[in-house]
Amino acid sequence: MDEEKVPLFKSWKTWYRLVIGFLVICIAIFYLLTKHFS
Amino acid sequence: MSRPDWIVLALTLLGIIAYGLYKGRTTRDLDGYFLSNRAVPWYMVLLGIMGTQASAVTFLSAPGQAYTDGMRFVQYYFGLPLAMVVLCISFVPVFHRLKVYTAYEYLEQRFDLKTRTLTSFLFLLQRGLSTGISISAPSIILSSLLGWDIVWTNIFMGGLLIIYTVSGGAKAVAYTQQLQMVIIFSGMTIAAYLVVHRLPAGVGLTEILHMGGKAGKLNIITTGFSRKGGGFDWNDRYNLLSGIIGGFFLALSYFGTDQSQVGRYLTARSVSESRLGLLLNGLVKVPMQFLILLLGVMVFAFYQYNHEPVFFNKSQIDLLAHSKYKDSLSFVTTRYDAAENQRLSTLRGPGTTDGPADLVDPSLLESRKEALEKEKAGYKATIRRWLDDPAVGGDSNDTNYIFLRFVTDYLPKGLVGLLIAVIFLAAWGSIAATLNSLASCTIIDFHRRFSSKQLTTNREYRLSQMYTFFWGIFCVAVAQLAYNLGNSLIEAVNVLGSLFYGVILGIFLVAFYRPKVTGWPVFISAVIVEIGVIVLNILSRKGIVSLSFLWFNLVGAAGVMLLSEVLQAVMKKKPVDEKPG
Numbered sequence: 001m002d003e004e005k006v007p008l009f010k011s012w013k014t015w016y017r018l019v020i021g022f023l024v025i026c027i028a029i030f031y032l033l034t035k036h037f038s
Numbered sequence: 039m040s041r042p043d044w045i046v047l048a049l050t051l052l053g054i055i056a057y058g059l060y061k062g063r064t065t066r067d068l069d070g071y072f073l074s075n076r077a078v079p080w081y082m083v084l085l086g087i088m089g090t091q092a093s094a095v096t097f098l099s100a101p102g103q104a105y106t107d108g109m110r111f112v113q114y115y116f117g118l119p120l121a122m123v124v125l126c127i128s129f130v131p132v133f134h135r136l137k138v139y140t141a142y143e144y145l146e147q148r149f150d151l152k153t154r155t156l157t158s159f160l161f162l163l164q165r166g167l168s169t170g171i172s173i174s175a176p177s178i179i180l181s182s183l184l185g186w187d188i189v190w191t192n193i194f195m196g197g198l199l200i201i202y203t204v205s206g207g208a209k210a211v212a213y214t215q216q217l218q219m220v221i222i223f224s225g226m227t228i229a230a231y232l233v234v235h236r237l238p239a240g241v242g243l244t245e246i247l248h249m250g251g252k253a254g255k256l257n258i259i260t261t262g263f264s265r266k267g268g269g270f271d272w273n274d275r276y277n278l279l280s281g282i283i284g285g286f287f288l289a290l291s292y293f294g295t296d297q298s299q300v301g302r303y304l305t306a307r308s309v310s311e312s313r314l315g316l317l318l319n320g321l322v323k324v325p326m327q328f329l330i331l332l333l334g335v336m337v338f339a340f341y342q343y344n345h346e347p348v349f350f351n352k353s354q355i356d357l358l359a360h361s362k363y364k365d366s367l368s369f370v371t372t373r374y375d376a377a378e379n380q381r382l383s384t385l386r387g388p389g390t391t392d393g394p395a396d397l398v399d400p401s402l403l404e405s406r407k408e409a410l411e412k413e414k415a416g417y418k419a420t421i422r423r424w425l426d427d428p429a430v431g432g433d434s435n436d437t438n439y440i441f442l443r444f445v446t447d448y449l450p451k452g453l454v455g456l457l458i459a460v461i462f463l464a465a466w467g468s469i470a471a472t473l474n475s476l477a478s479c480t481i482i483d484f485h486r487r488f489s490s491k492q493l494t495t496n497r498e499y500r501l502s503q504m505y506t507f508f509w510g511i512f513c514v515a516v517a518q519l520a521y522n523l524g525n526s527l528i529e530a531v532n533v534l535g536s537l538f539y540g541v542i543l544g545i546f547l548v549a550f551y552r553p554k555v556t557g558w559p560v561f562i563s564a565v566i567v568e569i570g571v572i573v574l575n576i577l578s579r580k581g582i583v584s585l586s587f588l589w590f591n592l593v594g595a596a597g598v599m600l601l602s603e604v605l606q607a608v609m610k611k612k613p614v615d616e617k618p619g
Binding site for chain 2: 015036
């Protein structure tokens with residue numbers, strides 16, 4: 001069952017990296033917004 | 039509400055019921071009733087997961103929270119994307135491989151019957167009560183603000199959805215959630231547009247952010263450490279650390295062990311579709327929550343240019359008007375309105391016809407505005423103090439009423455009805471999924487597991503419908519009880535989830551990651567740690583221990599994992615063969 005085709009990317013690991021990387025980017029942007037407008 | 043509002047509200051709600059009945063009409067067995075025949079595509083899994091998590095209070099409270107406390111609440115969701123990744127790696131493949139109906143079935147295969155039964159029972163107890171509260175909370179808000187009868191509001195909030203949930207099961211739930219989410223996002227987007235549209239010319243998003251930042255509303259990232267060097271505040275609910283760690287354990291337990299969520303991604307047609315739905319939820323949840331909170335900052339900016347009520351919940355002002363404070367109330371509201379009018383006139387600037395012509399110096403103007411803000415805050419604090427008086431018995435928490443008061447006071451006819459429908463639909467999506475999951479646990483983990491009779495497919499299907507109906511009535515009854523008992527029950531049930539989630543997660547983590555631990559050690563550990571978490575909560579409430587509820591999930595999960603290892607070593611039970619997925 002794990003051999004099912006992974007959508008868009010070659011492996012699920014890329015998906016996991018995308019999700020975690022996006023979270024890091026969001027936190028960085030929020031930090032900059034907090035600093036800039038405080 | 040005006041007649042167009044009633045028409046929009048009625049058409050939207052009736053349309054959803056009809057759509058649910060239509061889509062669920064082909065369901066005739068347990069696979070269809072609880073798992074949609076495992077044929078749901080990824081985007082419906084995504085909308086189902088989001089629709090189940092987002093309750094009515096999500097859309098009522100979050101903008102109000104940003105208005106009063108700022109946007110730091112978004113940090114509560116930082117652990118969610120990480121939890122989605124762990125779920126996709128460990129939980130999803132196992133649940134799909136074993137073809138379970140409920141998450142707790144897996145625990146019998148991994149440990150034993152008593153562990154499965156205990157965990158499923160804790161879920162039914164906690165979810166049954168908390169769903170009653172999730173009906174009650176928005177019902178109280180709507181009945182307070184719109185003057186509706188609470189019994190009828192509860193019935194409409196928690197009763198009408200029973201029709202399509204009983205009839206069509208998971209399929210009806212999945213399809214209606216899809217439509218509900220589209221209507222909810224459309225309604226919220228229109229509301230956001232109208233807030234900005236109603237601001238004076240030249241005031242756009244940048245000015246809103248500057249205004250919010252100056253008032254401390256853009257506190258999106260907070261560390262939880264005191265500025266005076268007082269160390270980390272363990273009682274602070276929303277900061278970066280508690281959001282990532284506490285939020286991670288909360289999200290892992292909610293999405294991984296709560297059947298109302300597990301039941302959504304078990305309906306997917308493959309492991310890939312489940313994973314994709316969960317991972318996309320991890321991608322969109324934080325930005326979505328950010329935007330909902332930003333709406334609160336927009337409403338805050340709106341009230342910088344418009345008359346802000348002294349208290350948003352009108353019914354509480356009426357309550358004070360009939361209390362011993364009625365004369366003082368009249369004095370305070372008059373003074374408040376005068377201060378608010380003066381503040382608004384300072385905005386028009388010096389030299390204008392109704393502006394303060396004597397204040398030509400901008401710095402004087404600014405200091406006068408600040409003085410008026412302080413004066414207003416004093417009057418608001420006085421109102422809250424009166425409402426907290428036991429002789430009055432009021433509710434001094436105004437947060438949940440801010441957004442809805444803006445909607446009813448300033449949005450055009452028809453749109454008010456749509457936004458009220460959004461509140462109903464948000465509640466329905468969440469409650470319908472929960473009723474379906476409560477029924478699935480009742481029949482799969484209890485009725486079918488302990489019944490000596492062999493049930494026919496049709497009999498199982500009919501029983502499932504009966505259990506869904508029973509839980510629907512139960513939840514509406516709890517909602518009514520919560521209203522009669524007041525805030526005490528609501529607070530108790532809100533804490534209930536965090537008391538049980540950690541321990542349930544601990545059981546599942548041992549099941550997945552500690553293959554040598556057997557049934558008895560994990561069962562005994564769960565009981566001991568559960569008692570420990572309850573004691574910790576009592577100590578926390580009495581102020582003896584300073585710990586926010588988010589950390590209970592970590593304490594419960596880590597406690598079960600560690601203690602079960604120790605007990606396993608002491609009891610020296612024979613290892614099991616099951617390997618983690």
